[in-house]
Amino acid sequence: MLTTFDDDEYVGRALGAGAIGYLLKNLPSAELAAAVRLARAGVAQLDAAVARRLAAGLSRPAAPAPAPAPAPALSALTERETDVLRLIATGSTNREIAGRIFLSEGTVKNHISRVLSRLGLRDRTHAAIYARDHGLL
Known part of the structure; x- marks a missing residue:
């Protein structure tokens, strides 16, 4: 140039x-x-x-990289949302989750949406990985 x-x-x-x-x-x-x-x-x-x-x-030594933003904590979830996350991590379907915790399938879907949103996750797979990494299994 x-x-x-x-x-x-x-x-x-x-x-x-x-x-x-x-x-x-x-x-x-x-x-x-x-x-x-x-x-x-x-x-x-x-x-x-x-x-x-x-x-x-x-x-010159490189400037240290900024620390990554901390992942949202499980404490951001309600007890019910934590239960749903744990069941997602076991591979349960929405219908199975609904049957185990006595909710409608629609309510389970709502809980899953809130879990994903609150934890900044993209999908059920990421939710399952998050649950495993944070000791819910």
């Missing part, structure tokens, strides 16, 4: 998008021609100042 922007953000974007080099337009024409030939041959080309900054950045 040939540019006037001597900015690390632009460098990162260009290289991340697949540019094989990053050169500034103030480069003497003979050096520019040589750099283009080398880039065409697949040899990466970086402006000297850009290369120094990249190298300096690599030698």
Whole structure:
């Protein structure tokens, strides 16, 4: 990439998008021609100042990654929703869950929807995995 922007953000974007080099337009024409030939041959080309900054950045320790948001706790569920989650994890169908805890199938479906929503889960499979990982089995 040939540019006037001597900015690390632009460098990162260009290289991340697949540019094989990053050169500034103030480069003497003979050096520019040589750099283009080398880039065409697949040899990466970086402006000297850009290369120094990249190298300096690599030698610094990376900033720690932000901690992931904690998963919603089981305490967000009612006792009945926890029962439904436990039964989902055993592989029970909605009809079987309804029969075991004396609810209508529609009510079980409502409880399942609330469990998924409160825990940020996508489907029954994820609910079963969550239940196993949190000691409900």
